[in-house]
Amino acid sequence: GIQVEQSPPDLILQExxxxxxxxxxxxSVNNLQWFHQNPWGQLINLFYIPSGxxxxxxLSATTVATERYSLLYISSSQTTDSGVYFCAxxxxxxxxxxxxxxxxxxxx
Amino acid sequence: xxxxxxxxxRVICKSGTSVKIECRSLDFQATTMFWYRQFPKQSLMxxxxxxxxxxxxxxxxxxxxxxxxxxASLTLSTLTVTSAHPEDSSFYxxxxxxxxELTNYGYTFGSGxxxxxx
Numbered sequence: 001g002i003q004v005e006q007s008p009p010d011l012i013l014q015e016x017x018x019x020x021x022x023x024x025x026x027x028s029v030n031n032l033q034w035f036h037q038n039p040w041g042q043l044i045n046l047f048y049i050p051s052g053x054x055x056x057x058x059l060s061a062t063t064v065a066t067e068r069y070s071l072l073y074i075s076s077s078q079t080t081d082s083g084v085y086f087c088a089x090x091x092x093x094x095x096x097x098x099x100x101x102x103x104x105x106x107x108x
Numbered sequence: 109x110x111x112x113x114x115x116x117x118r119v120i121c122k123s124g125t126s127v128k129i130e131c132r133s134l135d136f137q138a139t140t141m142f143w144y145r146q147f148p149k150q151s152l153m154x155x156x157x158x159x160x161x162x163x164x165x166x167x168x169x170x171x172x173x174x175x176x177x178x179x180a181s182l183t184l185s186t187l188t189v190t191s192a193h194p195e196d197s198s199f200y201x202x203x204x205x206x207x208x209e210l211t212n213y214g215y216t217f218g219s220g221x222x223x224x225x226x
Contacts, residue, residue: 043217
């Protein structure tokens with residue numbers, strides 16, 4: 001099956017800093033999503049981005065499908081950005097396969 | 109946007125009892141739903157694929173007799189943890205894919221159920 005690797009596994013930032021999270025995947029996909037899991041466990045869908053670039057406020061994401069990677073950019077980080085960020089991919093009608101996540105901690 | 113409702117959000121049960129978790133797609137039809145399990149500080153692992161009107165497909169290592177899945181309608185799937193034991197304590201979360209513009213063809217997740225077996 002598809003393998004998903006995320007880096008870095010852990011990230012500590014000062015409030016206001018920028019960061020880039022990376023997601024590599026092993027095969028062609030037609031679905032790629034970035035999620036933020038909050039401390040209560042809820043998965044917040046950040047982007048549906050199988051290809052191209054999208055922006056939503058301080059967050060943006062880029063997927064280069066031909067090179068099998070996606071990047072999530074967080075600018076001007078805030079303490080509320082803390083949590084785990086997951087990249088998940090699917091091919092065809094298969095279920096999403098999740099990476100191990102990047103655990104982000106933003107300190108004041 | 110698309111909403112998937114999952115209940116209960118938290119449940120504590122005694123060892124040996126059964127627990128039912130419901131997953132509903134509120135504003136779209138979902139012929140297929142997915143059940144995941146997440147242990148502390150780990151990623152989400154797929155347990156099974158729930159298909160409306162047919163048997164669920166279980167991932168390798170998941171006991172189908174222990175984790176009963178019923179997908180009786182296009183908007184409801186249930187997961188029943190039978191004869192629960194402390195090692196079944198985990199965070200269970202369901203997902204549905206809507207094949208409409210409403211869902212942007214992506215997967216939507218419920219808010220999860222934290223199961224504690226004592």
